[in-house]
Amino acid sequence: MKCSICGREAATDLCRYHAEAKERVRDAYPLWVKAYGSIEWKDFLDNVKRNPQTGQWAKEIAELLEG
């Protein structure tokens, strides 16, 4: 199976790097909710995607999750 983002060998639809990045994005959401008081999942993904500090794989995951 190939990673749906980068085409690397993968056990599921994501390679281990993108799977790890997905975990990181998910883990960050409650921290963003706490920081702002509230933030919609879609707004969070949009912010993560546009933030210049976000890592390349995390950005790709945010784009994927945004659909």
Added chain:
Amino acid sequence: MNAGYTLVICEKPDVARSVSDALSGGEYHRELVEGTTVFRFSRKDEEFVVCAAQGHVYGISDPTAERTVYPVFDIEWYPSNLVDERSTGAERRISAVRKLAAGASRFVNACDFDVEGETIGYNLLRYACGGKEEIALRATFSTLTEEDLVRAFDSLKPQMGLELARAGRIRHAIDFVWGVNLSRALSQSALGSGHRYRTVSIGRVQGPTLGFLAERELEIREFVPVPHWKVSGTFERGGERLMAGYSKERIETKMMAEKVRRECVGKVAVATALRRNAVQVGPPAPFNIGDLQKEAYRAFGYTPSRTLQIAERLYLSALISYPRTGSQRLPPSIKYRSIIQGLDRISEYSAYTAELLNKERKPVQGAKSDAAHPAIHPTGEKPRRPLQTSEADVFDLVVRRFLAAFGPPARRELTEATLAVGGHEFRLAGGRTVFLGWMKYYGKYAGYRDARVPLISEGDKFNVAGVTLEEKSEQRPPRYNQSSLLEKMEKEGIGTKATRAEIISTLVGRGYVSGESMEVTDLGLSVVETMTKYAPTVISTELTREIEGRLEAIEGGRGSEAELLRETVRSIAGQLAQLNVNEDVVGREIDSALTATVAKSFVLGKCPVCKTGNLKIIRSRATKKRFVGCSNYSNGCHASAPLPQKGTIRTASRPCALCSWPVVYVAGGRRPWRLCVNPNCPEKDGP
């Protein structure tokens, strides 16, 4: 009475000339032997012939010398021209030494006094001179000044440095066995997967170093920043305004930050807890090579390998001492006063040297020592030729660091004040240098800035004119740069002072790391991933560090070389077996990363026309010429641009500020030139 002459073997031709010049007072004859220059002269009724290697003229290889065969554990020293086709001069130099050895009655090894130099001299004495390595005398010097060279040859030492040579030879053997076998295993795996042959190398120190970079790269690429807030206040007192930061640098929630603002704005703050501290700042330790490389990177942006090259040129010009040293100590034997007197003749330093000559000061000493050479210091010689800018930079840095070592501690006054309001605290902090001390000598490199704090007394009152909330983003971990990577290698105890810079360059050269930013490529990540899975020892810091420790013990005359080599072979054989069993999967992974890395190297950046494709370097099938085209061509984007047909192209980190097209650097001539690839860029219209 000696029937023949004394044959002196130096490491480099420039050193051979300096030695001959110093020992003969410039009265030497230059001859060509087997096409290489040698120097002949008489000194104290004795005839001398001085010749030179050109770095290593012997190298390790396996008898098959076939890059597809592995494992290879049957290894031997061969003339370098048989090991590496680029080593073209080795054959001539070996022939010359062999011919000269036939007429010599006494042999002197005058190669650089360190592991590599000792190995070079030992091999020539052993193989080209017919087993003279044990009876040769040793000349040791740390500078190429006449005084130092004459002293070295007036006090030649027997049986010196043999342990260094043994350690050097075993280091080469271990690195060969390690690097060649694993690299061949990886390259063969990739070849088996259908990729054309390309060396995929991994060395004993290269592996863990790439491991550090990959670990950081993963952290960066997976990083998700979390927002936080920075709060600062503006305070007023009778027309005077000052800014102070909130005592907690980072506030986790917007709600909390707003609460601070609400509770402070419009209120009166009171100055409490005013502290003024006078601190002494001692001079930095004298330079060893690692410190010089880090400081030159900080001050001028020179890579560690470039700094080493520059320092070696300055050493060969007798301007600074031998640079490949681990020592941070300046022993009295280097004659401080005479060096300072020498520097007094250089106008840039005469104001400082005059001060130092009036006082008998001892230099500060660092913690690290090196039995072979002192810390890097100027010789006191004035440059006899105009120095290139980079040479002048490094020379200035070395001179000023040396002078700074003699300077008294600087004194700085640090001030901190707290402004309390509504249960919150804001801090003001500043510092200023009240006595320059050594900083005067170190000049612009000292790096301390003054930040003034206004005169405040405890109990002073201020109106809070405003509180600013600034939303901040957590910063992702920084990538290593060449300097911080060198520091990491030193801290982890891997590599040597002489090899670290070269290992970093190899990682870039192999395509594992790209550009200034030291970003790990897909290939680099794949090599680390493969090794972690199938040959973890290869990227283990522990084993490499242990081997370094045992090599250092051998340098000190302790430990067995044979035992160390046996254990290394055993360890490598186990790792190779694992790689071999998994050759197919290893091959597929490396092959796919190779393909991705090569493909990426052709991408210049996002297409500013269609905004979705990438502009890439494409080679025309019809004309064979290269040009820029968009990856979205088949979807209708016809953005394209011509490219220079000669030279290597490297993408700049940022697109053109005027038109957003990619900017490239084209290398091929003396220095790379910058080019915005857009033929219609407004930049091309000129000012």
